[in-house]
Amino acid sequence: MRTILVILKKEFLQIFRNRAMIPLIVFMPLFQLLILSNAATYEIKNIKFNVVDLDQSYFSRELVSKFTASNYFILNEASFSVEQSLESFKTYDARLIVYIPKNFERDFRTSGKSEVQFLINAEDASAAGIINNYAVNITRQYNSEIVTKSSVIPEKTSLININHSNWYNPELDYRTYMVPGILVALVTLIGSFLSGMNIVKEKEIGTIEQLNVTPIKKYQFIIGKLLPFWIIGIVELIIGLNLGLYIFGVPLLGSPFLILLLASVYMFVVLGIGLLISTVTHTQQQAMFIAWFFMVLFMLMGGIFTPVESMPDWAQTIAYFNPIAQFNRAMRMIMLKGSQLKDVIPVLNFFIVFAVIIMSLAVWRYRKTE
Amino acid sequence: MGENHIISVKDLTKKFGSFTAVDKISFNVLPGEIFGFLGANGAGKTTAMRMLCGLSIPTSGKATVAGFDVYRQTESIKKNIGYMSQKFSLYEDLTVKENIEFYGGVYGLSRERRKEKTEFLIDLLKIEEARNKLIKSLPLGWKQKLAFSIAIIHEPKIVFLDEPTGGVDPITRRQFWDMIYEAADRNVTVFVTTHYMDEAEYCSKVSMMVDGRIAALDKPEKLKEQFGVGTMHEVFVKLARPAA
Numbered sequence: 001m002r003t004i005l006v007i008l009k010k011e012f013l014q015i016f017r018n019r020a021m022i023p024l025i026v027f028m029p030l031f032q033l034l035i036l037s038n039a040a041t042y043e044i045k046n047i048k049f050n051v052v053d054l055d056q057s058y059f060s061r062e063l064v065s066k067f068t069a070s071n072y073f074i075l076n077e078a079s080f081s082v083e084q085s086l087e088s089f090k091t092y093d094a095r096l097i098v099y100i101p102k103n104f105e106r107d108f109r110t111s112g113k114s115e116v117q118f119l120i121n122a123e124d125a126s127a128a129g130i131i132n133n134y135a136v137n138i139t140r141q142y143n144s145e146i147v148t149k150s151s152v153i154p155e156k157t158s159l160i161n162i163n164h165s166n167w168y169n170p171e172l173d174y175r176t177y178m179v180p181g182i183l184v185a186l187v188t189l190i191g192s193f194l195s196g197m198n199i200v201k202e203k204e205i206g207t208i209e210q211l212n213v214t215p216i217k218k219y220q221f222i223i224g225k226l227l228p229f230w231i232i233g234i235v236e237l238i239i240g241l242n243l244g245l246y247i248f249g250v251p252l253l254g255s256p257f258l259i260l261l262l263a264s265v266y267m268f269v270v271l272g273i274g275l276l277i278s279t280v281t282h283t284q285q286q287a288m289f290i291a292w293f294f295m296v297l298f299m300l301m302g303g304i305f306t307p308v309e310s311m312p313d314w315a316q317t318i319a320y321f322n323p324i325a326q327f328n329r330a331m332r333m334i335m336l337k338g339s340q341l342k343d344v345i346p347v348l349n350f351f352i353v354f355a356v357i358i359m360s361l362a363v364w365r366y367r368k369t370e
Numbered sequence: 371m372g373e374n375h376i377i378s379v380k381d382l383t384k385k386f387g388s389f390t391a392v393d394k395i396s397f398n399v400l401p402g403e404i405f406g407f408l409g410a411n412g413a414g415k416t417t418a419m420r421m422l423c424g425l426s427i428p429t430s431g432k433a434t435v436a437g438f439d440v441y442r443q444t445e446s447i448k449k450n451i452g453y454m455s456q457k458f459s460l461y462e463d464l465t466v467k468e469n470i471e472f473y474g475g476v477y478g479l480s481r482e483r484r485k486e487k488t489e490f491l492i493d494l495l496k497i498e499e500a501r502n503k504l505i506k507s508l509p510l511g512w513k514q515k516l517a518f519s520i521a522i523i524h525e526p527k528i529v530f531l532d533e534p535t536g537g538v539d540p541i542t543r544r545q546f547w548d549m550i551y552e553a554a555d556r557n558v559t560v561f562v563t564t565h566y567m568d569e570a571e572y573c574s575k576v577s578m579m580v581d582g583r584i585a586a587l588d589k590p591e592k593l594k595e596q597f598g599v600g601t602m603h604e605v606f607v608k609l610a611r612p613a614a
Contacts, residue, residue, distance in 0.1 A: 006475030010464065017463050206457025213423050213453040214476045215445060369444045370426045 003216060007224025011198075015228055025232060029186050029240040037178040037248060044130050048076040049096040050085040057105035059146065063116070066142045067098065072134045082119070095121045096131055108146070168336045176251065179244040180331035181304035186240055187233045187263060188298070188324055191270030192277070192291050195229040199278035200287040212368045222363060226271045233267045234260065253338030262330055262344060265351040269323045272358030279365035298324045326350055376401045376528060376559045377422065382431035382440075384417050391417040393582035394431065399561065399575070401527070404554050406573030406590075407563040410610045413579040415563045416456065416532055422561070423453050423530055436527045452521035452529035456536070459517050462506035466497060469505060470520060477524035491519050511542030518549055522558060529553065531562040535569065547572055567603035576602070578609050585609045 015021050049067065053060045067073045076094045079085050088094035097119040107114035118135050122128035169176050202208040211221065241259065244250040274291065281287040300306070301315060302324035308316055319325040330347040333339035341348075377399035384392040392414045399405045409415045420426040422435050424444030433440040436450040460469045467488055474484035492501055495515055500508055508516075514534060522529050531550075535543045547569065550560050554574075562573070570576050571590050578586040578593075586593055586609055590602055597605050 003476060003478070006472060009475075010461070010468070010472045013468060014461065014463055205462070206455060207459055207461060209425065209455045209457065210453065210459035211476070212425055213448055213451065214473070215449045215478070216476055369424055 003220045004224050004227075007216075007220065008227060011224060011228045015198075015232075025236065026239075028189075029183075029236055030243060032182050032186055033179060033240060033243050033248065036182050037175045043174065044127060044134075045072055047073050047096060047131055047134070048088075048094045049073050049098060050076050050088050050094040051078045051098050051100070052080060052082050052085050053078060053098075053100045054080060054102045055100050055104040059105035059108065060100045063100065063139065063142050064098065066138050067135075070134070070138055073138075086119070089121045092121075095127070096135060098135070175248050176336065177332070178304075179248055179250040180335045181302075181328050183237060183240045183244065184302070184324060184328045184331055185299060185304060187237050187267065188270050188295065188327075190233045190236055191229060191267050192274040192295060193288070194232070194274070195226055195271050196274035196277040196281075196287045196291055197284050198229070199225055199275065200281055200284050203278075204283055216368075218363060218366060218368065222275065222366065226275065229271060229274075230264075230267045233270075234263060237263050250335065252335050254334035254340065258341055258344065259331065259334055261341075262327065262334075262348060262351065265348060265355060266323065266327050268355035269351055269358060272355055272362050275362035276358060276365060279362060279367075298322055301325065303328050323351065323354055374401070375399060376403075377405075377433075377435050377561065379422070379433045380431060382418065382421060382433050383429050384414075384421060384426065385429045390582050392421070392428075395579070395582075395584045397577055397584060397587055399559060401559050402554055402557045403574045404550060404560045404562065404572065406570050406576040407561060407579070408567075408570055408576055408606065409563075409579030411565075414582040415579055418579070419530055419532055419561070419563060422447075423451060424448050450527050452524070452526040454517050454521040454529070454531045454534055456532045458513065460505045460513060460520065463504060465502050465504055466492065466508075466516065467501050469516070470523065473520045474523050479524065487523055491516070491523075495519060511538050511545075514538055514542070515546060515549065518546065522553060526558065528559040528561060531560065533563055533565065535564065535566065543569070567601065567606050570602040570606075578606065580609055 051064050053064065064075070064078075068075050073096070076088060077085065082097065082099060085094070085097050088097075099117040099119060101115060101117070104114050104116065116139060118132065120128045120131050120135075199208075202211065237260070241252070241256065245252055273294065277287050277290050277294075281290060301308075301311070301319050301322055303319065304324070308319045308325055308329075311319060326347050330339075330344045333343060375398040377397075379398070380396045381394045382392060382396070383390065383394050395414075395418060407415050407419065417426065421428045421440055422433060424435075424440060424447040427444075428440060435447045438444075438446040438450070440447065461472070464472065470488045470491055471484050474487050479487065492498055495512070497508075497512060497516070500512065505513060505516075518529075518531070518534060521531070535546055538546065543566070550562070550572075554560055562569075564570065573590060575588065576586075576590050576593060577584050586596075586605070588596070593605050594600065594602065597608050599605055599608065
């Protein structure tokens, strides 16, 4: 016990003597929350679009004005040639072309049926999907307007009226959705990077050799090395949660203590990963690269920025074993839905098993004697 | 293996793949001796020393350090030895006082004992003004003397020094050797590797390693007599030359 305290004291002295550390601990959560939660949204605004209106009718002009009147679209150029209009795709001056064929209005009035075509720049598939959605919605709305206004009976009159309501995030506020995920990313980074780099640093400067000839026991060394980052991670999470609640107005329907309980076990998982990386590397640079490789994979497949549900089946299976994905889901469950212990028990169990395995591996790999 | 030998080595060998770094070396060290472990760069000195410190498991051969086996009792060895590695072993971002207290604590010294030791060492090394200074701000000579003092803070039976005076000025080296003598007077066995042949003259016994083997082993004056030369430097050149 005394030995552990001695190591802890030394670690804290070194951590807080490092000038980069305090700003990192205080500003990292603040900046991540500020920038990412505002930047990473699925909403697209001010989409530039071109119009190719061959009809030049009252209806066609009104449809275009519906686009420009919405918050989403800005008219870039109007022309009479699709070929010419497509030039704007190459320069990104427009992402959507609304093509209105000749006789658009006449066809509607005579047969109750007419067509309009959207050409969408689909380099970014998900953006294209969103643009399509907006455009279809605007057109559909205009459609029902003219159906009611005009005396014409359209081909189909019996439309099913759909009403939907969004649960747990009624305004579809992306910050509400992003903040829990970003908090997960934050504690994960602290746990894996800082702890791994810290141990490798002792290898780099050679002091590990000195420690290895002392009677320090493996477990004492490992606890002494990891506990500071466990504490820092939990403190970071508390700071981040408070920022999320009081500055970003993200709801916390469940218990903050349940979050801390999950986080305290989760930290052992990420600390174990950091420790394992430190046992197989010799320099901080190597440790950085390896940690980076795994973190990028885990993060991108963690459902923080893109939903796990949109991944193919095999990727969803991997995501099931991804601690970041699990913690991210549990955080959203607790914060936005008010889920309780019984709802997140599987996640907790998963963390415990994962932590035990990864820690045992790391302890086994750490050698005082070669 | 003699009862009174504090270090006893018989046919100790270490191979890294097909490369034999240490090839069947044998020697004994008596308590209180200053055992000089000499050899050119890459002769296998550090590898041999690491095996004796319990940092590296030998490939074959036998060795006991302070009565403990180097294969099975590495942790017991570690309680009884001090070690000062080639690389700098103090924490540059901690102060003199914090380093002493940390290593004292790691070796299980009580809080009071650590305080006492800190005062004693600061007084002994005459570094009162540097007490709360970071190690990185100290001159190399001070650091090395402090590192040695810390290596024997727990009063071990044996201290292993791996090129302790590399890059240090002659006056500081002299002072460093005074410290080694004082330790030997307190019956601490000193096992030291060095490149400086004048330092070899200070040792009570010297072994000369060439290509992983011990090429010569005796008291300095005996070795000079045997090779018919006047200094250890000449002994070294005669032995190391054929290898080079």
